[in-house]
Amino acid sequence: MQSLVIVAHGSHLNPDSSAPTHNHADTIRAVGAFDEVRTGFWKEEPSLREVLRTVEGDEIYVVPLFISEGYFTEQVIPRELRLDGWDVSEWDSDGLSASHTVLTATDIDREVHYCGPVGTHEAMTDVLVRRAESVTGDPDVGDGFGFAVVGHGTERNENSAKAIEYHADRIREMDRFDEVQALYMDEEPEVDDVTDYFESEDVVVVPLFIADGFHTQEDIPEDMGLTDDYRTGYDIPAVVDGHRIWYAGAVGTEGLTADVILERAEEAGASIGDALEAVRERTRSTGTSDSAGSNEPAMGD
Amino acid sequence: MTADEVVLSAEVFEAFRTAIADGPIDFDDLYARYDHETERFEFETTETTRTGLSEAELHEAAEEHASFVTNWWFVSSVLGDRSADRVAFVRWLEAADEHPVPARYDALASGMDRSWGELHIMATIDETGQRSYEIRHEDDAAVSTDALDVYTNPLDAREIGTFDSGGQYRPLRTAPSLPTGWVFPDLSAIEVCETVDAFYPATIANWYRESEGTLDIDHWRDTAERQTGIYGIIDELDEAAVNRIAASCCVDSQCLKRREWEYDAETELSADGGSGVFPCREPCSLVVAAARKWTTLEREEPQTYEFELTPSEKEQLEALIDAVADDRTDDIREADVYEGANRYRARYLREKRIDEHGNLSGTPTHPEESEE
Structure with a gap:
């Protein structure tokens, strides 16, 4: 019996935080790829401590729904799941290349396949592009458009910026969008100055975040000048400095x-x-682009 | 329906006969075996003992005592490859350890109730021995199903449990704030486990471990010392503070898990752990996150302030704290000015006793700073 366990951050304050995790778990359940799909959270339930004991299968794959390698994938998740003998060298990663390793989870005394985070996988580039298609409603979007990938800077986690650069480079190599730029919340080039970095009149801005919350729904829209007050919402597209x-x-x-x-x-x-x-x-036809248009106030965690 | 009226299907009998050929069955007051030398069957329950049976005679015995055979089939086939905790939970729903099969079937025919947190779970049985389950909020136990929103997908329980009846997010799934007004009227044995697990994640697994004597409890000290990052400071809290946390967060009025963790293995907390059916095996993430705040607050030194309040104003402050702590503010009627925590009373007190800087009785929180 083959089991998938998606582990994510979750939030005590904002139900939107775990919504993508549940949605993706439901998608994977619907296509029947695994005998069971479970979710576990740092801040919600079942907790990372207890998720494995809810798993019935004997072939267990744990995938962290996180953006980059770092504190959570390297310390918190292995510790809370009780992955015996974990050491970050298991992944032999340059900060982007963690793939998977096999360790025994002492909580259930069974082996689990512990995978690298979702955000650093090359396929995430396609998701960024799909997001641009969703928000513009144009499956061929690219010509005449700039593309900004937005993340935290290096302040919190050096690997976070690496992931942003990595995907920005890959989108650039596609030669699909007129311009591609990595932008940051904490450092240059800053997302506040988004219009300074593009000549294209139309710019798609996609934050490399797992879930909508304080940063993506409040900070970034206000920083870019889409709105003075996130609570009043903003247009998609919104006109800023002629872009x-x-x-x-x-x-x-x-x-x-x-x-x-x-x-x-x-x-x-x-x-x-x-x-x-x-x-x-399935995700092309059903999409989740509606979430781009909603701008419910939400607290971060 | 009674246990005597249970019907044995050809499929179940075939499964039964095949299983006996592989080896004896000894389950819930049913014993059956096949003697390969004499080519005869034995069939025994609390109601009958028959030996030297031909296959036709075995079939006859099995039909006459179909409740025993369908009961065996339910556990061996329907629950066959499920995890031990889920099998135990489904068996607990019909009190399998307490009642012999015929009495249990009679009880199931009219419905057997169990309480799990705020869930009211009812198990029933049809004439083939097939179980089905209904889950609703315990406060809706007497409500007509027609008056409730009907759900069939166990994962819908996740959405139902995300917000309370006032629309507030429920970060703690086992808080006693599950909304009412819904029912899962017809769940299979597997689905009932999935639904319970969606409302109250991991509670079946922990309840089972406890019943087996293998519940792994991480006491406060274990949990606090394991923390890193911003939570690495919570091991500063002493036993008295941890006791206050348990009394504030972990009692039945706040969480339906029964707290089994203590300060450490040698030091019990005096706070009430609650009486829930499923255990809490370690401080949860909400307690850890709140403990971080209390750790920083407990670093402050007490200070003597001088306030001027009338006796009634002092009592009103106490009433305000009680109302918030007991989550009663929504229950206090708008015009009930006899309640200290009434909004108008609170506004009047603020007008009178709190200055334009937000200081109670004009007394600065940090007197030295305000003098500078």
Whole structure:
């Protein structure tokens, strides 16, 4: 019996935080790639401490729904899941290349395949592009458009910026958008000055975040000048300094993120049949682009 | 329906006969075996003992005592490859340890109730021995199903449990604030476990471990010392503070788990742990996050302030704290000015006793700073 466990941060304050995790779990359940799909959270329930004891399968794949390698993937999750003998060298990563390792979870005395985070997988680039398609409503968006990938800076986590650069480079290499730029909340080039970095009249802005919350719904829209007060909402696109800013909200809310979760598990050895195809199709037709237009006030954590 | 009226299907009998050929069955007052030498069957329950049976005679016995055979089939086939905790939970729903099969079938025919947190779970049985389950809020136990929103997908329980009846987010799934007005009227044995797990994650697993004597409890000290990052400071809290946390957060009025963790393995907390059916095996993330705040607050030194209040104003402050702590502010009627925590009373007190800087009785919080 093959089980997928998606682990994520969650929030005590904001139900939107875990919504993408549940949505992607439901997508993967619907395509039947795993006998069971479970979710576990740092801040919600079941907790990371107890999620594995709810798992019935004997082939267990744990995929962190996090943006970058760092404190959570390297310390918190292995500790809370009780992965015996974990050491960050298990991943032999340069900060972007963590793929998977096999360790015994002492809580259940069974082996688990512990995968690298979703955000650093190459397939996440496709999700960023899909997000641009969703927010513009144009499956061929690119020509005449600039693309900004937004993240925290290096202040909190050096690898966070690496992931932003990595995906920005890959989007640039696609030669699909006229301009591609990595922007940051804490450092230069800053998202506040987004219009300074683009010549294109239309700019899609996609934050490399898992869930919508304080940063993506309040900080970034206000910093970019989409609105003076996030509570009053903003237009998509919103005109700022003569540019049309298509602000997409957190990339992790895009349905195609489920594909990246599956890719991580498959690389760790899960047999998922044609689930990748099914998820790509399913998320294209059902999409979750509506979340880009909503701007419910939400507190961060 | 009674236990005597249970019908044995051809499918169940075939499964039964095949299983006996592989080895004896000894389950819930049913014993059956096949003697390969004599090519005869034995069939025994609390109601009958038959030996030297042909296959036809075995079939006859099985039909006459179909409750025993369908009961075996339910556990071996329907629950066959489920985890031990879920099997135990489903068996607990019908009090399998307490009642012999025929009495249990009679009880199931009219419905057996169990309480799990705020959930009211009812198990029933049909004439083939197939169980089905209904889950609703315990406060809706007497409400007509027609008056409730009907759900069929266990995962819908996740959405139902995300907000309370006032629309507030419920970060703690086991808080006693589950909204009412819904029902899952017809769940299978597997679905009832999934639904319970969606309302109250991991409670079945921990309840089972406890019943087996293998619940792994992480006491406060274990949990606090494990923390890193911004929570690394919570091990500063002493036993008295941890006791206050348990009394504030972990009592039945706040969480339906029964607290089994203590300050450490040798030091019990005096706060009430509650009487819930499922255990709490370590301080949860909400307690850890709140403890971080209390850790920084407990670093402050007490200071003597001088306030001027009338006796009634002092009592009003106490009433305000009580109303917030007991979550009663919404219950206090708008015009009930006899309640200290009434909004108008609070506004009057603020007008009279709190100055334009927000200081009670004009007394600065940090007198030295305000003099500078």
